[in-house]
Amino acid sequence: MIKLIEKIEGEAKLNFHFKNNKIDKVDVDFMSTRHIEDILKGKSPLDALVINPRVCGICGHAHLIATVRALEDCYEKIEISNKAKIIRELTLNFELIQNHFKWFYLTIFPLFGLKQNVMKAVTPSQLMGKAIALFGGQYPHTSYAIVGGVVCEITQMDLIKLEHYIDETIGFFEKNLLDVDVQMLQDCDNVMNLLSKSGDLVDILNLIETNGWLEYGKSYDRFIVFGESSYFAKGKSIKTRVMHNLSLADVLESASTTSFAKSVHYHGKYYEVGPLARAMVKKTPLIKDAHRKYKDSMFTRILARVCEISQLLLHCKSLIAELDLSEPSYIKPKMEITSFNSSGSSAVEAARGTLIHKVVIEDSLIKSYEIITPTQWNLCGGVNENHGVSQKAMIGLENTEIAELVFKSFDVCSVCTTH
Amino acid sequence: MKKKVRILWLGLITCNGNTHSFLNYTHLEQFFNDFEFIYHPIIDSEYSLEDIISQDVACDILLIEGAIADDFIKADVLGIDIIKKYSNIVSKIVTVGTCATFGGIFKESHYKNVSGLHFREEKRTEKYNHLFEKTISISGCPIHPETLVSTLYAIKKGLDLKLDSYLRPKEYFAYTVHNGCTRNEYFEYKVDHHHFGELEGCMFYDHGCQGPLTHGSCNKILWNEINSKTRAGLPCMGCTEPSFPKQNLFSTKKNMGIPEFLPVGVNKRVYLTLAGITKAFKIDRLQKKLFDD
Structure with a gap:
C-alpha cells in the first residue's frame, strides 16, 4: 500500500508491505531533486555562501554555517575571532529553536488529533527570526557568515534587544509547552516528574502513554553526532555506550535506484541523528532517564527535540555573557580563497541532526561540492535488507497512520533530503 | 460567517524559503480571518495535495512558489498540469519569489525549460501569455512577507495595483534596496x-x-x-x-x-x-x- 506523505517541506511516498497484519517493510521514496551540488560546480567559492542557504527554507542557516566552515577548512591556517565564533553559534542555535517550535505545533500536533496551532508555531519562531536578523540582517536566507568571520558589528544596545527575544521565548516555552522553570528543567533527571505538570508537551507525552504507544518508533538505538559546538559533543552512542573519536572519512553515501535520496552510513551501519542523538552523546540527564525507560521510542525522540529548545535558550544566554565586543567581528584572511587549490569539509548540527559539507576548489572555482543532510541519515531507505533508521522504526506497527506519526517524529524535510 | 478568499499555494522547484518567510508575517491571525488555504505546503488545509490534483477545487488565487519546468513531477503529475488546471479556476495568479518569477537559483537545475511563469531572467517566455494579465509577480529570494500579504489584500479589495514591466507592484518595487540603508x-x-x-x-x-x-x-x-x-x-x-x-x-x-x-x-x-x-x-x-x- 502506497501512502503519499505531505507537508514535510515537500512530499515523500511510503510503500508499506504488510505481513500478518503488521508492517513488515516500508520503502521510502523522495520523488524530486534540485541538483544543488551541480549548480555549485564552476561557481566562485564565496558564491556558495549565497546559494547554499537556498538548499532549505527551514534550515538554510545551518547550510550557511556548514558552507563557511567548509571554506575555512580549505585554509591551512585561518584566524576567526572568538566573538565571530560565538555569534555564529548563537544564530545557528536560534534556527534550531524556531525549527523545533514549528515541528511541534505544525507537524506533531495534528498527528495526535489536535488542531494544528499556527500561532503557537509562529510566535516564538518569529522571535528567533528577529534574533538571527539582528546579526544577519534577515531570516530566512542571510549570508552574513563569511570566510574570516561575520559581516556585522554589534553593540551593547543590540544585546539588550537580543536578551529580550530570548527571555520572551523562554516565557513562551514555560507558558505553553511545559509549566516548569527552564532552569529547573535543566537539572531534572526523572521524566515522571514532568508528566504531572501541565503544558502542550505534557499533553502529547501523556497521549502517547494513554494510547499505548510507548513502545512505538524504536530503531537501532545507535546515534551519531559530528557537529561539535560549545554545547554539542561529537561522538556516537550504541546502546548507551558513548565513544568520541569519529572520522568524517568513514561517512559514506550510497545512491538508491528508486529514490532521489542517497542513504548515509558510518562504517557500513545506519545511525540516528538529531536532538535525541545529541542528548544521548551529551548524556543529558532527563533524556537519558526517558531512554532508560522507553529506549529510542517516539516518546523519547519527541521529548528530546522539545527539551532541546529550553536547553539551547539557556545556553544562548551564557554565550552572550561570554561575548567580548571589543574583539573584531571579521579578520581578513591573509590569502584569498581563490588563490590556491584546496579542499575542505565541515560538520554542523542542524535542527534535524548532523549536516556535512565537502568542497573542492581548483583554479579559483568550485570543482565539486557534496552535501550530506541529516534527513538522509534518518529517513533514507536502506540498501537491500539492511533497513534505514526510520524504516526500522516503522516495522511491526499495525497501521499506516501510526507509521506516519513515527516517520514524522524524526522531523522529515523533503527539500533537504534530496537537495 | 463571512466568505474567505481561497488560496492554493503550489510549491514546485523550491527550497520552501518563501513559505517560511510568509510565516514571519506579524499579523497572521488577522490574515487567517480573511483568507484560507485550500492547500499549503505546511499549513493544514481542507484538501490534501491528492485532492487538489484529482478534483477541481474552487479557488480564488493561485500562488506559485519555485521554478517551473516542463518535466517536473509533483505527486505523480506534471507540475505544469496543476498550473494549467488551476489557472483556469482562479481569477489571479501570484508568482511567489524569484524562482517562480524569473527562474532564480533553480533555473540551473537539470529540468527541461526551467523558468519563472512568464520570464526566464529578463526574457519573456511565451508559453503562458494567456495568463499574463492575471499575474502579479512578487520577486525576492525569499519574498518579504508584508509584500506578499499586502498584495493579496489588494487583490481581495480589487485595488488597481500599478505594476512594473515584470508585473511587480510598484508600491514595493519602485524603490531600490539602497533607499533607507543606514550606510x-x-x-x-x-x-x-x-x-x-x-x-x-x-x-x-x-x-x-x-x-x-x-x-x-x-x-x-x-x-x-x-x-x-x-x-x-x-x-x-x-x-x-x-x-x-x-x-x-x-x-x-x-x-x-x-x-x-x-x-x-x-x-x-x-x-x-x-x-x-x-x-x-x-x-x-x-x-x-x-x-x-
Missing part, C-alpha cells in the same frame, strides 16, 4: 573604504553590493521588522532581480576603477562627474568610527 552617506560621499565587520562603510564600491541597482523595499519595510542585509553589513545580492544570482557576489566588478553596474538610471559620464565632486569632500565624521570618543 547611505558613505555611498553618497563616495567614502570607499569598507571593511566587513564594521558599522561604517558602503559595500557598493568593493564588496558587490547591488542595493542601488536592485528593486525592493528591504530598507523601507525592513526584515523581521528590525533589520536588513545591507544595514547589517552584508552586500545586497540583487535577489529580487531577473539576473539573480549573478556571479562573484562578494566583489564589485570594475572597469578602470568604475563599477561595471551603476545605480538605476545613472550613466557612466554622470557617475564620473559626481564621483569627482564628492571626492572633493573630506567629511571628517565619515572617515572616523561612528562612536569615536
Whole structure:
C-alpha cells in the first residue's frame, strides 16, 4: 500500500508491505531533486555562501554555517575571532529553536488529533527570526557568515534587544509547552516528574502513554553526532555506550535506484541523528532517564527535540555573557580563497541532526561540492535488507497512520533530503 | 460567517524559503480571518495535495512558489498540469519569489525549460501569455512577507495595483534596496573604504553590493521588522532581480576603477562627474568610527 506523505517541506511516498497484519517493510521514496551540488560546480567559492542557504527554507542557516566552515577548512591556517565564533553559534542555535517550535505545533500536533496551532508555531519562531536578523540582517536566507568571520558589528544596545527575544521565548516555552522553570528543567533527571505538570508537551507525552504507544518508533538505538559546538559533543552512542573519536572519512553515501535520496552510513551501519542523538552523546540527564525507560521510542525522540529548545535558550544566554565586543567581528584572511587549490569539509548540527559539507576548489572555482543532510541519515531507505533508521522504526506497527506519526517524529524535510 | 478568499499555494522547484518567510508575517491571525488555504505546503488545509490534483477545487488565487519546468513531477503529475488546471479556476495568479518569477537559483537545475511563469531572467517566455494579465509577480529570494500579504489584500479589495514591466507592484518595487540603508552617506560621499565587520562603510564600491541597482523595499519595510542585509553589513545580492544570482557576489566588478553596474538610471559620464565632486569632500565624521570618543 502506497501512502503519499505531505507537508514535510515537500512530499515523500511510503510503500508499506504488510505481513500478518503488521508492517513488515516500508520503502521510502523522495520523488524530486534540485541538483544543488551541480549548480555549485564552476561557481566562485564565496558564491556558495549565497546559494547554499537556498538548499532549505527551514534550515538554510545551518547550510550557511556548514558552507563557511567548509571554506575555512580549505585554509591551512585561518584566524576567526572568538566573538565571530560565538555569534555564529548563537544564530545557528536560534534556527534550531524556531525549527523545533514549528515541528511541534505544525507537524506533531495534528498527528495526535489536535488542531494544528499556527500561532503557537509562529510566535516564538518569529522571535528567533528577529534574533538571527539582528546579526544577519534577515531570516530566512542571510549570508552574513563569511570566510574570516561575520559581516556585522554589534553593540551593547543590540544585546539588550537580543536578551529580550530570548527571555520572551523562554516565557513562551514555560507558558505553553511545559509549566516548569527552564532552569529547573535543566537539572531534572526523572521524566515522571514532568508528566504531572501541565503544558502542550505534557499533553502529547501523556497521549502517547494513554494510547499505548510507548513502545512505538524504536530503531537501532545507535546515534551519531559530528557537529561539535560549545554545547554539542561529537561522538556516537550504541546502546548507551558513548565513544568520541569519529572520522568524517568513514561517512559514506550510497545512491538508491528508486529514490532521489542517497542513504548515509558510518562504517557500513545506519545511525540516528538529531536532538535525541545529541542528548544521548551529551548524556543529558532527563533524556537519558526517558531512554532508560522507553529506549529510542517516539516518546523519547519527541521529548528530546522539545527539551532541546529550553536547553539551547539557556545556553544562548551564557554565550552572550561570554561575548567580548571589543574583539573584531571579521579578520581578513591573509590569502584569498581563490588563490590556491584546496579542499575542505565541515560538520554542523542542524535542527534535524548532523549536516556535512565537502568542497573542492581548483583554479579559483568550485570543482565539486557534496552535501550530506541529516534527513538522509534518518529517513533514507536502506540498501537491500539492511533497513534505514526510520524504516526500522516503522516495522511491526499495525497501521499506516501510526507509521506516519513515527516517520514524522524524526522531523522529515523533503527539500533537504534530496537537495 | 463571512466568505474567505481561497488560496492554493503550489510549491514546485523550491527550497520552501518563501513559505517560511510568509510565516514571519506579524499579523497572521488577522490574515487567517480573511483568507484560507485550500492547500499549503505546511499549513493544514481542507484538501490534501491528492485532492487538489484529482478534483477541481474552487479557488480564488493561485500562488506559485519555485521554478517551473516542463518535466517536473509533483505527486505523480506534471507540475505544469496543476498550473494549467488551476489557472483556469482562479481569477489571479501570484508568482511567489524569484524562482517562480524569473527562474532564480533553480533555473540551473537539470529540468527541461526551467523558468519563472512568464520570464526566464529578463526574457519573456511565451508559453503562458494567456495568463499574463492575471499575474502579479512578487520577486525576492525569499519574498518579504508584508509584500506578499499586502498584495493579496489588494487583490481581495480589487485595488488597481500599478505594476512594473515584470508585473511587480510598484508600491514595493519602485524603490531600490539602497533607499533607507543606514550606510547611505558613505555611498553618497563616495567614502570607499569598507571593511566587513564594521558599522561604517558602503559595500557598493568593493564588496558587490547591488542595493542601488536592485528593486525592493528591504530598507523601507525592513526584515523581521528590525533589520536588513545591507544595514547589517552584508552586500545586497540583487535577489529580487531577473539576473539573480549573478556571479562573484562578494566583489564589485570594475572597469578602470568604475563599477561595471551603476545605480538605476545613472550613466557612466554622470557617475564620473559626481564621483569627482564628492571626492572633493573630506567629511571628517565619515572617515572616523561612528562612536569615536
